Amino acid sequence: MKFCKTYQEYMQNQDKQFPGVGFKKLKKILKRCRRDVQSQKQRDGAAAPLSRCPDHCPVCDGTFFPSLLKEMSEVVGSFNERAQKLLELHLASGLRKYFIWFKSKLRGSHLALIEEGNDLVTYAMINATAIRKILKKYDKVHYSKQGQAFRLQAQSMHIEILKSPWLCELMAFHINLRESKDGTTAVKGFFDECSLKFDGSKPTLSCSLFDSIRLDIDLTCPICLDTVFDPVSLTCGHIFCYMCACSAASVTIVDDLKAADRKAKCPLCREEGVYEGAIHLEELNLLLSRSCKEYWVQRTQRERVERMKQVKEHWDSQCRAFSGI
Secondary structure: OOHHHHHHHHHHHHHHHOOOHHHHHHHHHHHHHHHHHHHHHHOOOOOOOOOOOOOOOOHOOHHHHHHHHHHHHHHHHHHHHHHHHHHHHHHHHHHHHHHHHHHOOOOOHHHHHHHHHHHHHHHHHHHHHHHHHHHHHHHHHHHHHHHHHHHHHHHHHHOOOOHHHHHHHHHHHHHHOOOOOOOOOOOOOOOOEEEEEOOEEEEEEEEHHHHHHHEEEOOOOOOOOOOOOOEOOOOOOOOHHHHHHHHHHOOOOOOHHHHHHOOEEOOOOOEOOOOOOEEHHHHHHHHHHHHHHHHHHHHHHHHHHHHHHHOOOOOOOOHHHHOOO
C-alpha cells in the first residue's frame, strides 16, 4: 500500500478530527506544477519536456510552502497539547490527581495512559514521515534543496515535531512506565527499542521509531558538562540543568526563567527569547533520578546549598528594599 493511502486511512480512522498534513493535496500541487512546465515548453517549441520544474517555482512556492507551514504548525500544536495533558495526568498526585482523572476521559488505569501514549507517538511519527516524504518529493521535482532548507526553517520556528520536548518526555514516560509494576505487561509496542544509555559518562536517550526514524537525545548539559539535573528544555529545543539555565539567563531560582530578559540568548544556538517558554522535563527528571541514584544524591546536596544561598540573598535584598536601606 502506498504511503499516501496509508496516511489518509490513518487520519480518517481517528476518533477525533486532529489536524494533519494535506499530503494528497500537496502532491497534486507538485503534479500541477510539472504539467504547467511541460505545457509551457511545448508552447515554446522546446524539445521533449523534462519531468522537473525550475528552482524557486512560483506555481509551487506560492501555495506549497505556505500550506505546509500552516499544517505543520497545527500538527505540532495539537501533539504538544495532547502530550502535555497526558503527562500531567501521569505525574499528578493527591487530590489533584483524582480531580484530573475525573475531568479526563482517560479513566481507570495505566493501560489507558499507555494507549493514549501509543496514539500520540503514532500520530507524531506518521505526520513526521508525511512531511519528510513530501519535502523529498518537492526536491525531486524541482531538482533543488529547497525542501531541506524549508525543514531547517521549520526547526528554527519550533514546528518540527521530532524536535518537540514533549516527544522527549514521552520517551522518558515510556521507560518510567515500563520499569514500574503497572506498566510491565502492558507497555509493549509503545516505543521500539527505547532506552536510556550511558556511553562512559555520557547519557543518551535513544529510540527507534516509525519508518526507520531514530532519535538520539544527548542528556549532557552543555554548561556544566554533567548529566542534566532538574532538566529544562528551552523553546529552541536545547536541554540544560535548571540552575545552569538560570545562570545563563542571569536570573535566580527565585525569579525563575520567566523573569529572564527577552534578549537573553541560548548558550548554544544564540537564539533570543528562549527562556520564557522553557519546559520542565519532569518525566525525564524522574527517569534520571532512578537511573543515576548516586550522582543524583550528590548533585541534590550540592545544589541544595546553592539554592539556599540564592533564597537567602533574595530575601535579604527584599528586606533591605522594604526597610529603605
